[in-house]
Amino acid sequence: MAHAEPAESVTPAHPLLLEVKPAVLPRAILVENNRSFSWITEKICNIIEGKTPTWWWVCFIVACFVASFTVAGITYLIATGVGVWGHANPVNWAWDIVNFVFWIGIGHAGTLISAILCLLRQKWRTSINRAAEAMTIFAVVCAAIFPVFHVGRVWYAWYLFPIPNSNVIWQNFRSPLEWDVFAVSTYGTVSVLFWYVGLIPDLAVLRDRFLTAGNKFRSFLYGLFAMGWRGSNRHWSNYEMAYLILAGISTPLVLSVHTIVSFDFAVSLLPGWHTTIFPPYFVAGAIFSGFGMVLTLMLPLRALYGLQDLITQYHIDCMCKITLATGTIVGYAYGIEFFIAWYSANPYEGFAFVNRAFGHYAWAYWIMISCNVITPQFFWFKKVRQNTAFVWILSIFVNVGMWFERFVIIVTSLARDFLPSSWGYYSPSIVEIFTFFGTFGVFSVLFLLFIRFLPIMPMAELKAVTPQADVHGHGLAGHGDTAAQVAKP
Amino acid sequence: MAAQPYGLIATFTTAPELYHAAEKIRDAGYRHWDCITPFPVHGLDKAMGLARSKVPRISLIGGILGFCTGMSLIWWTGAWDYPLIVGGKPYFSPMFAFPVSYELTILFTAFATIIGMFVLNGLPMHYHPVLKYDQIRRGMDDTFFIVIEARDPRFNLANTKALLQQAGGAAITELEN
Numbered sequence: 001m002a003h004a005e006p007a008e009s010v011t012p013a014h015p016l017l018l019e020v021k022p023a024v025l026p027r028a029i030l031v032e033n034n035r036s037f038s039w040i041t042e043k044i045c046n047i048i049e050g051k052t053p054t055w056w057w058v059c060f061i062v063a064c065f066v067a068s069f070t071v072a073g074i075t076y077l078i079a080t081g082v083g084v085w086g087h088a089n090p091v092n093w094a095w096d097i098v099n100f101v102f103w104i105g106i107g108h109a110g111t112l113i114s115a116i117l118c119l120l121r122q123k124w125r126t127s128i129n130r131a132a133e134a135m136t137i138f139a140v141v142c143a144a145i146f147p148v149f150h151v152g153r154v155w156y157a158w159y160l161f162p163i164p165n166s167n168v169i170w171q172n173f174r175s176p177l178e179w180d181v182f183a184v185s186t187y188g189t190v191s192v193l194f195w196y197v198g199l200i201p202d203l204a205v206l207r208d209r210f211l212t213a214g215n216k217f218r219s220f221l222y223g224l225f226a227m228g229w230r231g232s233n234r235h236w237s238n239y240e241m242a243y244l245i246l247a248g249i250s251t252p253l254v255l256s257v258h259t260i261v262s263f264d265f266a267v268s269l270l271p272g273w274h275t276t277i278f279p280p281y282f283v284a285g286a287i288f289s290g291f292g293m294v295l296t297l298m299l300p301l302r303a304l305y306g307l308q309d310l311i312t313q314y315h316i317d318c319m320c321k322i323t324l325a326t327g328t329i330v331g332y333a334y335g336i337e338f339f340i341a342w343y344s345a346n347p348y349e350g351f352a353f354v355n356r357a358f359g360h361y362a363w364a365y366w367i368m369i370s371c372n373v374i375t376p377q378f379f380w381f382k383k384v385r386q387n388t389a390f391v392w393i394l395s396i397f398v399n400v401g402m403w404f405e406r407f408v409i410i411v412t413s414l415a416r417d418f419l420p421s422s423w424g425y426y427s428p429s430i431v432e433i434f435t436f437f438g439t440f441g442v443f444s445v446l447f448l449l450f451i452r453f454l455p456i457m458p459m460a461e462l463k464a465v466t467p468q469a470d471v472h473g474h475g476l477a478g479h480g481d482t483a484a485q486v487a488k489p
Numbered sequence: 490m491a492a493q494p495y496g497l498i499a500t501f502t503t504a505p506e507l508y509h510a511a512e513k514i515r516d517a518g519y520r521h522w523d524c525i526t527p528f529p530v531h532g533l534d535k536a537m538g539l540a541r542s543k544v545p546r547i548s549l550i551g552g553i554l555g556f557c558t559g560m561s562l563i564w565w566t567g568a569w570d571y572p573l574i575v576g577g578k579p580y581f582s583p584m585f586a587f588p589v590s591y592e593l594t595i596l597f598t599a600f601a602t603i604i605g606m607f608v609l610n611g612l613p614m615h616y617h618p619v620l621k622y623d624q625i626r627r628g629m630d631d632t633f634f635i636v637i638e639a640r641d642p643r644f645n646l647a648n649t650k651a652l653l654q655q656a657g658g659a660a661i662t663e664l665e666n
Contacts, residue, residue, distance in 0.1 A: 010530070035525060036631060037528075037630065037631030038631040040632050041527075041629075041630045041631065057617045064573040148571060162562060162566055168571060168572075169571060169573065170566035170567060170570065170571055171566070172575050173563045173566070173567060173579055173586060173589055174576070174585045176588075178589070179588040179592075182588070182589045182592040182593065183588070183592050186592040186593070186595055186596040189596060189599070190595060190599045191564050193599050193603055194599075194601070197603060197606070198642075201528075201629075204629055205629040205630065206647065208625070208629050209626065211626075212626055223615065226606065227612045227613035227614075227615075228612055228613050228614040228615040228616070228617060228620070230525060230617055230619050230620055230625070230628075231525045231526055231527060231628050231629055232523045232524070232525060232610075232619075233523060233524035233525070233526055233529075233530070233534070233539075234523055234537075234539065235610045235612070236526065236529040236530075236533075237529075237534050237539050237542050238542045238543075238605075238609045238610050239529070239546050239606060239610070240529050240542075241541075241544040241545065242542075242544045242602045242603060242605070242606035243540035245544060245545060245548050245598070245602045246599060246602055246603075249548075249552075249598050249599060249602075250595075252591075252595065253592075254593045256588070256591060256595075260588055260592075262577055263588075280655065312512060332518060375623075381597050403565070448492075456579055459527075459528075460527060460528040460529070461528065461629075463527055463528040464528040464529060464530075464531070468503065468504065469504055469528060469530065469531070470504070470505075470531070471504045471505045471507075471530060471531065471533070471536075472510035472532070474506075
């Protein structure tokens with residue numbers, strides 16, 4: 001339909017369409033109760049402008065306390081050496097890489113929501129994308145802690161980058177670990193840029209509101225980062241194009257990042273790691289765990305701030321369904337791994353998988369299966385999806401399950417390697433437990449600061465999906481509904 | 490002569506009103522004018538007669554630059570500056586250089602896109618006559634404006650005011666420079 005001539009919407013495009021009368025599919029309502037533009041502005045800005053709630057301080061203090069465990073763990077590690085972690089032959093990679101993959105995977109849902117759903121024109125992404133992108137960035141921060149400190153002498157971590165150094169030797173670009181350095185640092189950088197571009201119009205709103213309220217200092221701060229945004233449509237035109245391109249490049253980025261993370265394992269020759277299914281399997285798992293985390297974070301936020309009109313039941317349904325779909329893909333991948341292990345007729349491969357399910361780490365394997373494969377199956381039922389408390393509990397199980405998936409893949413494969421004489425059993429040391437436990441605090445501190453000082457939802461994008469934003473008078477329908485429009489009597 | 494105003498600003502309360510007014514201003518042949526909207530209004534670019542954004546060209550340059558940087562970095566470090574045999578593999582092959590070049594393509598495209606967007610928009614610009622309008626805050630919230638600049642060759646205080654009025658604009662105000 002031509003945009004410039006709204007009158008066209010009533011003229012039939014094709015006589016056949018009049019005859020067949022295609023069904024009118026109403027668009028899902030993304031903002032309930034027909035809220036106005038200014039209601040959206042007030043709702044989101046009041047979260048920042050209002051008094052700091054008591055629960056925020058309580059959570060913040062608890063989060064700081066938890067984060068101090070990471071600080072303690074890392075301080076002890078730097079002061080002593082990387083030997084304070086429980087790694088020993090043959091398990092030389094353990095919690096550090098498990099936690100790294102766990103956090104990176106969580107980050108992926110943020111990019112999926114902001115980039116892939118943007119390209120697929122899934123408009124329900126608008127109310128959750130800001131918080132999900134914030135989650136991505138903070139998850140990457142937590143993920144980066146582990147490999148950086150696993151190098152041992154962390155002050156040499158810059159050797160990972162091709163910066164001329166006194167040894168004059170360069171990095172080995174044949175190594176997937178070096179690819180990982182580039183993948184993760186690009187991912188972190190692009191996620192921050194994408195997030196910032198999305199924030200610019202909303203920062204301008206806050207700039208103007210704080211100026212009116214007489215708070216010059218905060219107005220200056222928000223204004224500085226708003227870059228002088230003034231809502232000009234000539235700017236919006238470039239802005240929307242830039243946003244689309246960022247979404248377009250973030251999509252292959254997010255897929256490549258977890259593909260490269262899986263290469264860390266798949267490119268090795270270890271039975272249990274050396275499989276071609278890893279890249280898609282890891283990406284599906286990452287999205288699964290990320291949506292688990294989005295649900296874990298958004299459901300309490302929705303209840304605490306009364307955002308039921310913006311994060312509707314429809315949004316929860318969509319997120320639950322994606323969790324179900326990706327969880328089932330992950331379950332399928334578990335099955336296929338076993339099938340290939342048997343079908344390849346390779347005794348070492350076969351042993352690695354039988355050992356996973358029935359060996360010393362069987363407890364971890366069955367936790368993984370029950371959390372990742374069985375838990376999401378509850379989302380088939382509408383009654384379950386409508387019970388937010390239950391959805392929240394299930395989302396916790398998803399997080400736990402995906403952590404165990406990485407543990408099972410990494411530790412069980414290494415603990416029973418080629419020579420039975422070197423077999424071992426890995427348990428984490430207290431320093432590792434402290435460091436990992438603390439990252440939940442680091443993540444929470446960052447996330448709490450985010451919800452206190454930045455708009456948790458993109459106001460401009462939310463306004464654009466309301467019915468009154470439509471200039472052609474279609475109401476709830478949009479351009480995709482040409483046929484439906486024509487069929488109306 | 491009194492200070493020439495920056496232009497005229499007119500207020501519209503709904504998105505469709507703004508959309509149709511924009512079509513009228515476009516058809517009247519104005520060049521230096523703008524709409525102020527709290528969110529990107531779908532189809533407004535066409536109603537304003539704007540050409541397709543040039544951001545993608547800058548992004549493409551960034552992407553090509555990123556890919557070439559990756560490939561040449563790996564070739565230069567591994568095969569030229571300090572050739573070192575690792576695992577009996579060739580000094581350089583585009584195969585193993587691909588993942589890093591791929592990531593750098595995306596990294597450079599992202600920077601080019603954002604820098605391109607800012608440069609094309611003339612941002613950051615922390616001062617602008619439009620921002621001095623006392624109602625501009627509403628333009629970030631729920632109101633729409635059309636601004637016609639005085640530097641437009643067709644600008645004439647009386648006629649332009651009449652056009653904005655006829656297009657349905659309310660509270661037509663002169664903007665200080």
